[in-house]
Amino acid sequence: xxxxxxxxxxxxxxxxxxxxxxxxxxxxxxxxxxxxxxxxxxxxxxxxxxxxxxxxxxxxxxxxxxxxxxxxxxxxxxxxxxxxxxxxxxxxxxxxxxxxxxxxxxxxxxxxxxxxxxxxxxxxxxxxxxxxxxxxxxxxxxxxxxxxxxxxxxxxxxxxxxxxxxxxxxxxxxxxxxxxxxxxxxxxxxxxxxxxxxxxxxxxxxxxxxxxxxxxxxxxxxxxxxxxxxxxxxxxxxxxxxxxxxx
Amino acid sequence: xxxxxxxxxxxxxxxxxxxxxxxxxxxxxxxxxxxxxxxxxxxxxxxxxxxxxxxxxxxxxxxxxxxxxxxxxxxxxxxxxxxxxxxxxxxxxxxxxxxxxxxxxxxxxxxxxxxxxxxxxxxxxxxxxxxxxxxxxxxxxxxxxxxxxxxxxxxxxxxxxxxxxxxxxxxxxxxxxxxxxxxxxxxxxxxxxxxxxxxxxxxxxxxxxxxxxxxxxxxxxxxxxxxxxxxxxxxxxxxxxxxxxxxxxxxxxxxxxxxxxxxxxxxxxxxxxxxxxxxxxxxxxxxxxxxxxxxxxxxxxxxxxxxxxxxxxxxxxxxxxxxxxxxxxxxxxxxxxxxxxxxxxxxxxxxxxxxxxxxxxxxxxxxxxxxxxxxxxxx
Numbered sequence: 001x002x003x004x005x006x007x008x009x010x011x012x013x014x015x016x017x018x019x020x021x022x023x024x025x026x027x028x029x030x031x032x033x034x035x036x037x038x039x040x041x042x043x044x045x046x047x048x049x050x051x052x053x054x055x056x057x058x059x060x061x062x063x064x065x066x067x068x069x070x071x072x073x074x075x076x077x078x079x080x081x082x083x084x085x086x087x088x089x090x091x092x093x094x095x096x097x098x099x100x101x102x103x104x105x106x107x108x109x110x111x112x113x114x115x116x117x118x119x120x121x122x123x124x125x126x127x128x129x130x131x132x133x134x135x136x137x138x139x140x141x142x143x144x145x146x147x148x149x150x151x152x153x154x155x156x157x158x159x160x161x162x163x164x165x166x167x168x169x170x171x172x173x174x175x176x177x178x179x180x181x182x183x184x185x186x187x188x189x190x191x192x193x194x195x196x197x198x199x200x201x202x203x204x205x206x207x208x209x210x211x212x213x214x215x216x217x218x219x220x221x222x223x224x225x226x227x228x229x230x231x232x233x234x235x236x237x238x239x240x241x242x243x244x245x246x247x
Numbered sequence: 248x249x250x251x252x253x254x255x256x257x258x259x260x261x262x263x264x265x266x267x268x269x270x271x272x273x274x275x276x277x278x279x280x281x282x283x284x285x286x287x288x289x290x291x292x293x294x295x296x297x298x299x300x301x302x303x304x305x306x307x308x309x310x311x312x313x314x315x316x317x318x319x320x321x322x323x324x325x326x327x328x329x330x331x332x333x334x335x336x337x338x339x340x341x342x343x344x345x346x347x348x349x350x351x352x353x354x355x356x357x358x359x360x361x362x363x364x365x366x367x368x369x370x371x372x373x374x375x376x377x378x379x380x381x382x383x384x385x386x387x388x389x390x391x392x393x394x395x396x397x398x399x400x401x402x403x404x405x406x407x408x409x410x411x412x413x414x415x416x417x418x419x420x421x422x423x424x425x426x427x428x429x430x431x432x433x434x435x436x437x438x439x440x441x442x443x444x445x446x447x448x449x450x451x452x453x454x455x456x457x458x459x460x461x462x463x464x465x466x467x468x469x470x471x472x473x474x475x476x477x478x479x480x481x482x483x484x485x486x487x488x489x490x491x492x493x494x495x496x497x498x499x500x501x502x503x504x505x506x507x508x509x510x511x512x513x514x515x516x517x518x519x520x521x522x523x524x525x526x527x528x529x530x531x532x533x534x535x536x537x538x539x540x541x542x543x544x545x546x547x548x549x550x551x552x553x554x555x556x557x558x559x560x561x562x563x564x565x566x567x568x569x570x571x572x573x574x575x576x577x578x579x580x581x582x583x584x585x586x587x588x589x590x591x592x593x594x595x596x597x598x599x600x601x602x603x604x605x606x607x608x609x610x611x612x613x614x615x616x617x618x619x620x621x622x623x624x625x626x
Contacts, residue, residue, distance in 0.1 A: 014431060103433050
């Protein structure tokens with residue numbers, strides 16, 4: 001049986017492109033389209049698709065609003081031109097999204113990941129995670145989802161030992177493993193509880209619960225020693241802030 | 248040495264220590280003179296030197312204060328010189344008086360008077376000279392300081408202006424427009440190559456216009472140039488929005504040669520699309536008008552969108568519109584007007600009126616004379 005998909009996109013040319021590209025995919029059958037959010041809700045409710053391509057910026061009701069109103073639980077691929085906030089939320093919940101402009105290759109790469117989710121191997125439902133991403137944008141992160149060889153792995157914030165900038169990615173260290181998330185350090189710093197997570201360097205955030213010791217190093221700086229033995233030299237400025245912790 | 252709190256604040260405590268230290272050699276030389284000419288024992292000579300210098304050093308603090316007072320009152324140069332001559336002479340004599348009184352306390356009045364006759368002329372001149380150096384130094388320090396502050400203020404103003412320009416530039420071609428347009432073009436490439444080609448040309452023209460206007464720091468363009476840019480912009484938005492975006496133009500051909508600040512019209516159009524077209528399923532119509540009225544150029548951008556409460560709009564004008572209004576205000580003052588007409592369900596209209604000036608086209612038409620790499624456009 002083919003995967004039944006609905007395309008939600010307000011711009012006619014973009015909608016036609018998506019329709020054409022999807023029609024070339026043998027395992028997907030397109031069962032409906034919508035050009036605005038309200039129509040999208042009724043189309044999704046009546047067709048109950050397995051997969052929805054959902055534009056975020058739309059007239060009347062945006063893509064996140066559509067997700068709040070539907071009662072079924074399809075896999076979702078978000079499309080957006082420029083919504084930094086949504087993108088950060090999607091990254092933290094490992095939700096599939098496509099940044100415009102995208103063409104054939106990027107769409108198919110996203111569909112490869114979606115295929116596994118739709119063909120049901122027991123992942124946490126996408127809509128569930130998307131709800132969390134939307135609703136929890138103002139609160140400290142309690143957990144994130146990361147990808148690990150095609151599987152989704154939830155990591156509780158308490159289990160995140162430290163974060164390390166790695167070019168455009170951030171490496172999340174947890175229980176001896178290292179996972180890459182395509183997000184900036186600043187986004188992480190803004191969403192992590194500062195009582196527990198401290199930025200100690202431009203490229204490092206540590207979880208204080210996983211710090212073994214802070215020892216003074218040359219140049220008024222601190223060397224942060226993690227429980228797993230990793231040692232990170234804090235920057236001068238951040239060391240001053242760390243000194244404030246010691247009273 | 249005694250220091251008043253207010254003058255310490257004025258120059259910083261550290262500077263007053265330097266001031267005090269500068270007097271030490273002065274006292275030292277006096278003490279040396281006393282040991283050699285009057286053969287006083289060194290310790291007594293040093294004490295005498297100290298008491299000789301202290302009065303004039305204390306007066307010096309007053310000079311710093313006086314220089315500040317004169318500058319705050321914005322006294323002219325002649326007044327400053329006159330005040331300093333009078334005060335300087337007074338202080339020179341006062342210094343002499345104190346010295347004589349000190350001697351009198353030790354040797355009696357008649358002895359002091361006799362001694363004073365020997366050095367009075369010298370000390371008054373010396374006191375006046377020291378006063379002049381102190382006054383000149385005070386004014387020099389204050390001048391240097393105000394110069395520094397002036398430079399800092401100018402730098403701050405410059406930074407503010409550049410930030411405003413950058414914000415304006417970002418506002419002109421907002422990322423939503425850029426990425427959505429690129430997405431439309433991506434989609435068109437294989438489906439309708441000819442449309443894609445044409446749209447890419449227009450997109451290139453738009454980018455060139457914005458970059459040229461900014462790079463050449465060129466304020467002014469003709470209405471015709473701005474209009475060409477706005478039409479490119481509208482045609483690309485029409486590709487995206489399809490028949491939801493409808494445009495009506497009422498342009499007086501005589502107005503086309505008028506000079507307007509660049510990027511005046513486009514933010515108004517963008518605002519109309521953002522509020523009246525993009526968020527509505529049925530879309531909207533944008534009306535562009537330009538007309539000459541006596542000595543003024545009237546520009547109007549009107550839409551048939553949902554409109555808004557006038558007081559709400561006045562309280563929170565969007566960034567794009569605000570930037571246009573501010574630019575017109577700083578540029579033309581009361582000669583320009585910027586008015587918004589709107590009500591709920593009655594659409595939204597922005598009307599701009601500026602003095603009509605006819606100008607020449609400064610920017611080469613992009614298709615005719617593409618600027619070569621490395622050439623600079625004169626500002």
